[in-house]
Amino acid sequence: MCHVVKRLLLGLGVNPTVFEVDEPELSSLVDDGGEVQFPAVFVGGKLFGGLERVMATHISGELVPILKDAGALWL
Template sequence: MESVKKMVAEKPVVMFSKSKCCMCHTIKTLISSFGANLTVYELDELPNGLQVERALMMLGLRPSVPAVFIGQELIGGANEIMSLHLEGNLRAAVIFTKSSCCMCHSIKALFYELGASPAIHELDQDSRGNEMALALRSLGCNPCVPAIFIGGNFIGSTKDVISLHVNGSLKQMLINAKAIWL
């Protein structure tokens, strides 16, 4: 189990997989679609893959893959990840941005620095960007980016997030929404 602990240390999202496993591929695609900084270990390509697989099974995973860790905490396999997704709990932090916006860049950098891997939607690089901008404006976002959602709730824009960060409540909000793990 020590080998698993070392492999997940200091990485926000880790998945143990097998390269020919279709369910592993599905879960990788799902997690990547949220913009997560995903580290994948393919057990069938690792020299110590069998040892790691045994350690995952000792943690109660049957089958051993896919196995997903967020913030060094075991979340589970395909069933647990799909359940979280269907409940809407994998989208813990979402930021709508534009690639040319310096404030958007600053907010993304702040979230990454706090250990969050938010889903990022670049409005100027998405074919539905104009529609998203209109929807954000209807929520009261003016300007429409950056627009930040945590745990499914609209938090606000730059000034709102900076205020929350300065008063110390942003990190706790991210922890409560399971966007970061301690």
Template sequence: MERIRDLASKKACVIFTKSSCCMCHSIKALFYELGASPAIHELDQDVNGREMEWALRSLGCNPAVPAVFIGGKYVGCAKDVISLHVDGSLKHMLMEAKAIWF
């Protein structure tokens, strides 16, 4: 869990993903379209990926990926992020965290 917190706090926007996950790909594409440049951590390519996946599950991520952190705080999974995007909150959160500028 400590590694998750450490990585999540190093950049304004951090996404934990798996390279084979289609929803992870969609969430990354959404952030790029919004102008953000998130730090991406592919759990299936990290030696500690399995442990980080279990730590994310303990935060309430089910499925564990994609897991999005903005401003060091856990935002949610794909469903949560899409809901925030639809109601306009996601862009505002990214601006507040200085992940995008408008």
């Protein structure tokens, strides 16, 4: 699903910085429920959320203003 978020952001005109996480690093990123939460999207240096939040804000029309306010998108 990381590919979906990356393609969405690129399609909006954002040039995201992407950090790939290798298998050994995954164990340190497991949440309390035993699941790894990826993608972890940061906007303006703050954790924004994962795939569900990105897609929900995009569908509702809120994502572009959030990206503009953070200086990640110039339209």
